[in-house]
Amino acid sequence: MTNMNTEQWSPKIVAFFCNWCTYTASDLAGVSRLRYAPSTRVIRVMCSGRIDPEFIMEAFAKGADGVLIGGCHPGDCHYSEGNYKCLRRYDLLQRYIEQMGIDTRRLRLEWISAAEGKKLQEVVNEMTNTLKEIGPSKIKHVVETIEK
Amino acid sequence: MSNQKEEIRIGYYVCHCGHNIAGVIDVKSVAEYCAKLPNVVVAREYKYMCSDPGQELIQKDIKELNLNRVVVASCSPLLHESTFRGATSKAGLNQFYMQMVNIRENASWVHESKEEATEKAKDLSRAAIHRVAFNKALEKKKVPVNPTALVVGGGIAGIAAAMSLANAGKKVYLVEKDPTIGGYMAKFDKTFPTLDCAACILTPKMSSVLKHPNITLLSYSEVSEVEGYVGNYKIKVTRKPRYVKEELCVGCYDCITACTFKEGKFPDEFNFGLSKRKPVYIPFPQATPLVAVIDEKTCIHFKTGKCPQTCAKACERNAIDFTQKPEVVELNVGVVILTTGFQPFDAKKASNYGYGKYPNVFTSLEVERLVNASGPTEGHVVLRDGVTHPKSIGIIHCVGSRDEKTNKWCSRVCCMYSLKLAHLLKEHSGAEIYNFYIDMRTPGKGYEEFYDKLLNEGVQFIRGRVAEVNDWATTPEEKGKLLIRAEDTMIGMVRRIPVDMVVLAVGLEPGKDAQEIRKMFNISCSNEGFFLERHPKLAPVDTFTEGVFIAGACQGPKDIPDSVAQAGAAAAQALALIDTGHVELEPNTAFITEERCCGCQVCVAMCPYTAISFDPVKKASSINEALCKGCGTCVAACGSNAITQNLFTDVEIMSEIDGILIN
Numbered sequence: 158m159t160n161m162n163t164e165q166w167s168p169k170i171v172a173f174f175c176n177w178c179t180y181t182a183s184d185l186a187g188v189s190r191l192r193y194a195p196s197t198r199v200i201r202v203m204c205s206g207r208i209d210p211e212f213i214m215e216a217f218a219k220g221a222d223g224v225l226i227g228g229c230h231p232g233d234c235h236y237s238e239g240n241y242k243c244l245r246r247y248d249l250l251q252r253y254i255e256q257m258g259i260d261t262r263r264l265r266l267e268w269i270s271a272a273e274g275k276k277l278q279e280v281v282n283e284m285t286n287t288l289k290e291i292g293p294s295k296i297k298h299v300v301e302t303i304e305k
Numbered sequence: 306m307s308n309q310k311e312e313i314r315i316g317y318y319v320c321h322c323g324h325n326i327a328g329v330i331d332v333k334s335v336a337e338y339c340a341k342l343p344n345v346v347v348a349r350e351y352k353y354m355c356s357d358p359g360q361e362l363i364q365k366d367i368k369e370l371n372l373n374r375v376v377v378a379s380c381s382p383l384l385h386e387s388t389f390r391g392a393t394s395k396a397g398l399n400q401f402y403m404q405m406v407n408i409r410e411n412a413s414w415v416h417e418s419k420e421e422a423t424e425k426a427k428d429l430s431r432a433a434i435h436r437v438a439f440n441k442a443l444e445k446k447k448v449p450v451n452p453t454a455l456v457v458g459g460g461i462a463g464i465a466a467a468m469s470l471a472n473a474g475k476k477v478y479l480v481e482k483d484p485t486i487g488g489y490m491a492k493f494d495k496t497f498p499t500l501d502c503a504a505c506i507l508t509p510k511m512s513s514v515l516k517h518p519n520i521t522l523l524s525y526s527e528v529s530e531v532e533g534y535v536g537n538y539k540i541k542v543t544r545k546p547r548y549v550k551e552e553l554c555v556g557c558y559d560c561i562t563a564c565t566f567k568e569g570k571f572p573d574e575f576n577f578g579l580s581k582r583k584p585v586y587i588p589f590p591q592a593t594p595l596v597a598v599i600d601e602k603t604c605i606h607f608k609t610g611k612c613p614q615t616c617a618k619a620c621e622r623n624a625i626d627f628t629q630k631p632e633v634v635e636l637n638v639g640v641v642i643l644t645t646g647f648q649p650f651d652a653k654k655a656s657n658y659g660y661g662k663y664p665n666v667f668t669s670l671e672v673e674r675l676v677n678a679s680g681p682t683e684g685h686v687v688l689r690d691g692v693t694h695p696k697s698i699g700i701i702h703c704v705g706s707r708d709e710k711t712n713k714w715c716s717r718v719c720c721m722y723s724l725k726l727a728h729l730l731k732e733h734s735g736a737e738i739y740n741f742y743i744d745m746r747t748p749g750k751g752y753e754e755f756y757d758k759l760l761n762e763g764v765q766f767i768r769g770r771v772a773e774v775n776d777w778a779t780t781p782e783e784k785g786k787l788l789i790r791a792e793d794t795m796i797g798m799v800r801r802i803p804v805d806m807v808v809l810a811v812g813l814e815p816g817k818d819a820q821e822i823r824k825m826f827n828i829s830c831s832n833e834g835f836f837l838e839r840h841p842k843l844a845p846v847d848t849f850t851e852g853v854f855i856a857g858a859c860q861g862p863k864d865i866p867d868s869v870a871q872a873g874a875a876a877a878q879a880l881a882l883i884d885t886g887h888v889e890l891e892p893n894t895a896f897i898t899e900e901r902c903c904g905c906q907v908c909v910a911m912c913p914y915t916a917i918s919f920d921p922v923k924k925a926s927s928i929n930e931a932l933c934k935g936c937g938t939c940v941a942a943c944g945s946n947a948i949t950q951n952l953f954t955d956v957e958i959m960s961e962i963d964g965i966l967i968n
């Protein structure tokens with residue numbers, strides 16, 4: 158937490174969590190009172206397979222410093238394979254955003270099971286620190302300039 | 306977008322949750338902030354939104370202020386979404402016009418900085434306020450519940466759950482992977498703290514299961530496939546071949562006597578290998594069903610094909626059938642109770658205690674069989690040589706429990722069963738008994754009293770973790786003995802105690818097949834691998850998959866009374882579902898707008914439930930709502946934006962994203 162105080166700016170991460178694993182893990186982190194960086198803003202979806210690449214691009218375009226996707230571990234998806242579909246889209250998106258000049262570390266995919274409140278804490282803290290190193294995203298301004 | 310025409314009138318409510326939220330988040334400023342957001346007609350804060358007055362507040366506002374949308378910022382929707390949906394619909398508004406914001410689990414409980422947590426609560430509330438304007442009125446779909454139950458696992462928890470359901474008049478399938486039901490309890494001698502004879506209280510229950518007209522027992526069977534959803538599960542159960550026809554066998558033992566093996570030759574599973582059995586055997590005299598089973602791994606017929614098959618000839622009822630194959634039966638059930646139990650910690654993993662190396666190191670389960678009058682030694686406590694009576698016995702607690710190197714958790718039963726074994730061993734052998742314990746844990750009715758009783762029975766108690774068991778004698782008296790080296794924290798010394806026999810009080814672990822079962826039934830496990838309950842306090846026998854309940858040690862280590870109590874709770878939950886007769890499904894299914902569909906069929910391949918089909922005439926795909934489970938994978942894949950997922954439409958999610966980021 159110490160570096161949080163020294164560094165004033167806190168990144169904003171739009172987090173898409175699947176209902177069955179990562180959202181539950183996030184509840185568990187809460188119930189267990191695990192402290193983590195206040196950077197995430199969670200949007201609950203039923204499955205990571207629901208996450209449309211458009212959502213991610215929209216988040217970046219509107220000023221998110223990072224996008225975190227949380228789903229069930231491979232083989233554990235509540236709907237059997239939505240997470241694999243998500244993984245494929247994620248791989249493509251990583252290449253796509255790189256070409257657009259977006260640091261690929263701004264988009265992260267993690268498998269976090271319902272029991273892994275601790276992992277959720279670690280992932281959020283880690284990603285927050287990384288984003289602090291990279292600094293605020295400028296994509297929003299670029300998009301706005303182009304639109305103008 | 307009919308939504309855009311109607312005037313959106315939002316009521317926003319932020320909950321203090323006592324200090325849980327208000328102690329960190331400045332709820333007043335959040336409410337003031339939200340009051341100024343577009344479409345918000347009223348924004349209030351209240352101590353406990355989930356309480357009756359809290360709910361009434363919403364209902365009153367809906368009526369008086371003509372609200373048509375409600376946003377509640379409080380705890381996780383997984384906890385109270387149904388509460389607030391209920392409040393909303395009671396006031397005459399469609400329940401899906403209510404949107405929840407999780408500012409407790411996702412904010413106040415996990416952040417220290419009040420400013421940042423408050424900032425986050427504002428962002429999340431703004432997102433919900435943006436989103437709720439696009440929420441659509443939906444109806445939950447009612448589906449009937451098949452009134453039949455499946456119970457998986459025939460230990461004491463499974464037996465208790467099956468009996469409760471069957472006694473309530475419900476049809477139950479009880480599936481057990483072993484040739485007999487009874488589980489671990491059937492192997493115990495006495496139960497703590499009452500010292501009831503385990504078999505005397507269990508075996509009548511086992512036979513009632515078999516006799517019960519409402520219970521179909523599928524022993525020596527395993528669940529191999531699960532399909533469907535709450536109220537309507539389709540389960541495939543694989544019945545392993547016994548090579549003995551269950552309907553014909555009467556358990557007369559003639560085949561066993563006639564087997565070409567004159568003596569037992571293979572480790573007897575029921576006695577943990579302390580005795581030997583033949584390839585054809587009955588696990589124990591009260592096995593239920595009382596039917597012989599042929600073990601193909603050891604039977605000569607299966608190994609070489611050159612067996613005279615004396616067993617088959619001896620059977621007057623022609624029950625032996627070497628041609629049996631695994632058979633798959635299909636069951637349709639509405640609810641499932643998992644009671645698949647635990648496995649004992651493998652004592653070999655605690656190598657410093659010498660199990661497997663020194664023959665006279667036993668596990669507690671082996672000793673359960675040794676002190677049992679119907680066990681391999683008829684209750685005589687003897688060393689591994691089968692004849693020598695031990696004069697001193699050391700019982701080591703917490704083997705594979707409360708240990709950083711193996712399992713961190715307390716197994717909850719070991720202290721008590723160690724006390725019980727201490728009592729029984731003393732009674733049966735008169736030996737000097739030493740208990741090596743870390744802490745004595747005896748919470749339970751009559752448990753502490755039992756410990757007191759033992760303290761007065763002359764059993765020795767040494768407080769401290771045992772470092773090692775070896776046979777390195779340094780004096781002639783120590784020769785041939787096992788030496789227990791342990792810290793005695795009461796006197797602050799390391800002690801070396803020579804004994805003839807060591808008993809390792811092994812802990813409880815998740816069952817071997819827990820992961821497989823978990824995947825099949827689509828439930829979760831907690832970190833250690835026990836099945837995860839829906840809520841640790843308020844839904845201890847529910848899982849995140851509706852219609853699937855858990856009871857007994859598969860959920861976590863527990864003793865017999867707790868397992869039975871939990872089985873009753875699971876049965877009651879299952880009954881509630883069955884007797885309601887129907888379940889309401891979340892309307893989060895997807896549908897395709899035909900005019901927009903370009904017929905590319907990308908979605909068809911995406912669906913794990915084959916719910917989508919393509920109509921070549923219409924040149925468009927459509928979704929069978931009954932099959933759709935609402936994951937939304939097809940929606941994200943559709944390039945033409947032709948698919949909509951109810952409850953999670955594109956505009957709903959997009960507006961949530963925008964709401965988070967635009968202020």
Ligand code: FES
Binds near residue numbers: 178206227
């Ligand atoms: S439900 Fe979690 S990824 Fe599919």
